[in-house]
Amino acid sequence: MSAEERRLDVLRAIVEDYVATQEPVGSRALVERHQLGVSSATIRNDMAALEDDGLIAQPHTSAGRVPTDKGYRLFVDRLSSVKALSGPERRAIETFLTGAVDVDDVVQRSVKVLAQLTNQVAIVQYPSLTRSTVRHVEVVALENARVLLVVITSSGRVEQRIVEIERTLGDDLLSDLRGRLVGATVGRRIPEASLRLAEVIDTFAPADRPIVTSVVTTLTHVFSNERSDERVAVGGTANLARFGGDFDGAIRPVLEALEEHVVLLKLLGEATIDPTVRIGTETGNDSLTGAAVVSSAYGSQDQVLATLGTLGPTRMDYPATMAAVGAVARYVGRILADG
CATH class of the missing domain: 3.30.390 (Enolase-like; domain 1)
Known part of the structure; x- marks a missing residue:
């Protein structure tokens, strides 16, 4: 294994531990929790190199390190796979969404199930009439x-x-x-x-x-x-309270941003069928520098109808969130196609 590959493994371990514990991660914790196959001294050197590259940072006087937006970006870009949803999760999505009686019901149910699966704020754009046949x-x-x-x-x-x-x-x-x-x-x-x-x-x-x-x-x-493509449904805003200090106490600007549908449409962006991740400043909104947005188009490769996604702190479980967003988008597209 090259030094670069080993440092990516260290970065991956830091991201996973920080997401799980919300505590800065030190070299001793990495040695104890992960089988990295190198000494703690090597890990400390790798952490120093990652910090020099701007991928991790030391908050305050803590001995541990936390990922930066750049670090999260590299982590997401290097994901070899996203977490597979469990059987009960897949069945819950299918059962909940297939009970919908019309398009409005599909959208509202999608918002609810996505917020429940991710414990984040869910955003679903109504199907675009101008893109429909x-x-x-x-x-x-x-x-x-x-x-x-x-x-x-x-x-x-x-x-x-x-x-x-x-x-x-x-x-x-x-x-x-x-x-x-x-x-x-x-x-x-x-x-x-x-x-x-x-x-x-x-x-x-x-x-x-x-x-x-x-x-x-x-x-x-x-x-x-x-103009249904200008309508957006939002759910799970109460989940913001769970994030605590992830937004440095600035929950109000986030709530204000979520009230503006134009902002929400920009956040979802021109998503593709595969989940897209925007982290921190990539969201293009100064109120959401502590947030990340995971979005996906729904419909089909030939005919994208609209987009959906979630908003949460940059300290989120990216593989699980991407899996949930992708799965709900696929089910919504399938239901509307069969309707």
């Missing part, structure tokens, strides 16, 4: 010259609108309108579907165009007005 469009004739318009998107969202029209819709026109709306929109992303709707009106006879225009206009409004 149209799964189904239905037009149902009602009494008194009205129709019911139903839209289902690939994100699982169901929208219903009642449209007032100038006269009762006949069966032939109803069937024709339904078929042309389906042909113009189903399987296409919302922005493209909106553009194609405008072309539908002129395909009908002049006498039918006022009715068609009313329906198409309402459908266009459904597509354009639902």
Whole structure:
């Protein structure tokens, strides 16, 4: 084993011990708790080298060392694998989420289960309508010259609108309108579907165009007005109290940051299907320099719907948190795809 590999092992041991104990880690503790295969003198030399590299630091006058943001970053980057969730944890996620009745319920349940699994603050972005495709469009004739318009998107969202029209819709026109709306929109992303709707009106006879225009206009409004990708659900803020001195007593700025949805969306960032970790200053928020955010997109590789994640102290169990965030994201994506 090279000196660099051994120092990475020492750094890994310091991170794991500090996360577990919240106490600065000394060389004696490393010798007692970890089978590093070298003398305490070698470990002290390795710790000195890690400190020179800015990967660990000595808080106050303590004899032990704690990881720096740079140290956590290297630890996360060198992770060979994340902790696998236990069977009961996986079953708990699946059972809890599969009981959801609609998209709002999926989001709220996701927030709750993620906060419980990680003991951190959970953040879930609602599925983005603009990134979704149209799964189904239905037009149902009602009494008194009205129709019911139903839209289902690939994100699982169901929208219903009642449209007032100038006269009762006949069966032939109803069937024709339904078929042309389906042909113009189903399987296409919302922005493209909106553009194609405008072309539908002129395909009908002049006498039918006022009715068609009313329906198409309402459908266009459904597509354009639902900015669900700007909505964020937050849960587990009470877990902040558990972190104690991890934020140097500055809990209020963290709470204030969590109240701003624009901040939350920036924290989640453009996450990928694989969990992304932002540590300290990487969050881009001065109020969260003592925090880390683990986020993941949900949906599929071909169609990302939105993001979810957790916020906790930089002194977090990164492998376990990444596993929980990744697992919940996969289940949410699967549920919405099957919905």
